[in-house]
Amino acid sequence: MISIVGSGRVGSTLAMILVLRNVDHVTLVDIIPGLPEGEALDLSHMASEVGVDRRIIGSNDYSSLKGSDIVVVTAGLARKPGMTRMDLLTKNAGIIASVSREVAKYAPNSKLIMVTNPLDAMTYVALKTTGFPKNRVFGMGGMLDLSRFKQLLSDYLHVSRGSIDALVIGEHGESMTPLPSYTSVNGIPLRNLLSDQQIDEAIDKTRKVAAEVIAKKGATFYAPANGISRMVEAVHYDRKALLPVCAYLEGEYGLSGICIGVPAIIGASGVEKIIQLDLKGKEKESFDKGASTLKEALASLPPT
DSSP states (O other), rough: EEEEEOOSSSHHHHHHHHTEEEEEEEEEEETTHHHHHHHHHHHHHHHHHHHOEEEEEEEEGGGGGTOOSSEOOOOOOOOTTTOOOOGHHHHHHHHHHHHHHHHHHOOOOOOEEEEEHHHHHHHHHHHHHHHHOOOGGEEEEEHHHHHHHHHHHHHTTOOOGGGGEOEBBBBBSSOOOOGGGGEHHHHHHHHGGSSSHHHHHHHHHHHHHHHHHHHSSSSOOOHHHHHHHHHHHHHEEEEEEEEEEEEEEEHHHGGEEEEEEEEEEEEEEEEEOOOOOOOOOOHHHHHHHHHHHHHHHHHTTTOO
């Protein structure tokens, strides 16, 4: 069973994707009376017409998490126009600590995927609060940043999105690290196709485009939900997929004690292996800057 804590736009969109793909039974949990039950009814009506026979449940009771193999946490305050992800730090830390205690109580053997912003710090809070092994708590950020980088590169290159293989790691925020050195178009290195100036422009736009979406429609949820679904399916089907995820580091990239976006192999046990890349120049500077930002953020958090 896959459980989603938070039945807002991201959580309900994720549930819809998982139901349409017939991945597994889905449980929605939210503190707002009636909301998760209503979403479950609506999704069940959709499932009946497309012939998907999965059980879809909505509940205000965390005990409904019992039996979950995967728990996705989207609960918390959403980012508003003009806010950075870090503006949400203290308020969402308390919410995520509370939710994490419930996950540990009712789904102690689950893999926990964090979505709530600021993503990297909240993944750390969830890891420390649940006490789960580090491989079973990880976050979504890089998958969303990757989708935005690929879209911008497609616009620059006038090629199919499906032709682009790209990678974005680091902090899920203003210091995110798109990696042109590890980006190609059907095997052709990106630097063979775009100038350094064009690449720098695409990277800058990738870092800013979330704020643009939020300013224009109030929230971003289709792309995040799709990124989460890729991670959920990698675990559920034991795909051993190499994906950018927020993971806890113990010496990798010269860092310890923080959660940050890195490429990792994701399978049935969660984060099965972190892939260490040889970062240089601007890419290393950006990654290190994001790590410093996260260290400062974590130092400001109250005890969970």
